[in-house]
Amino acid sequence: MMRAIVTGYSSGIGQAIAKILEENSYEVIRLNSRLNDKKALEKEVKQELKKAEIDLLINCAGVGVFKPHEEISLDKIQELIDVNLTAPIVLTNLCLRSLKKTKGHIINISSIEATRHSKFSALYTATKAGLRNFSLALFEELRRSDVRVTNINPDLTKTNFFEEFNFEPSNNKNAHLNPDNIAKQVLEIVQFDGVITDITLRPQRLEIKKK
Incomplete structure (x- = not known):
């Protein structure tokens, strides 16, 4: 049986990915x-690797904030950097x-951003752009080792990610992605005979609604 580590598995895209992997013998x-406790993370990962090697790492956990940069607390700045960028780098x-x-x-789940x-996405964009560029550079580093690296940039996806924001995706099914379809794409990427290094997933329409 193949073994996979998936972060962000409790809801949204990560939950859908974990489910489809388990349905396919992972x-x-x-x-x-x-994710911001590096010592605890290191201890837990090492314990898992003592049991058996892993075949797949999916960094899916993410947090966001969209407001004028001077209005973001220092704790929130650190949280976004820790979860969106530092944790995937450390886990890798x-x-x-x-x-x-x-x-x-x-596989790193980045963002269209x-x-x-x-506008109002400077911090979030910085963390996700950092993750994307980490992925692309790491692929070049690992080509001779046959470790594949994929970065995925999802656009608006219907999840609880937007609970704390003043906007959310439109209910129009053509204006947002859903987690299950992204999970299916992840499975196809894993099964692809080659490497998809960078892929952007978008709905056909651009519609958001204010809360």
């Missing part, structure tokens, strides 16, 4: 450590020797 490892570091042994796959420059 053992999904759900880490309990907080901890898992990479194992992934080299299994010739495994790293990593590819553009939107």
Whole structure:
């Protein structure tokens, strides 16, 4: 059985990915450590790797904030950097020797905001663009080791990600993505005979609604 670590598994895109992997004979490892607690994370990952190597690492956990930069608290700034950027880099570091042994796959869930420059998204964009560029550079580093690296940039997706914001995706089914379809795309990427290094997933329409 193939083994996968998936972050952000409790809801949204991460939950859908964990579910589809389990339906396709993966053992999904759900880490309990907080992503900003590097020592606890290191201890838990090392314990898992003592049991068996891993074949797949999916960094899906993410948080956002969209407001004037001077209105964002310093704690919130640190949280976004920790969860969106530092945690995937740290987890990759901890898992990479194992992934080299299994010739495994790293998939980072970034954002459409990593590819553009939107008002009130400077902090979020910085973290997601950092993750995207980490992925693309890491692919070049790992090509000879046969470890595949994929970065995915989803556009508006109907999840609880928008609970704390003053906007959310439109109810028009053509104006947002859904987690299950993104999970299906992840499975196709894993099964693809080659490497999809960077892919952007978008709905046909652009519609949001104010709360």
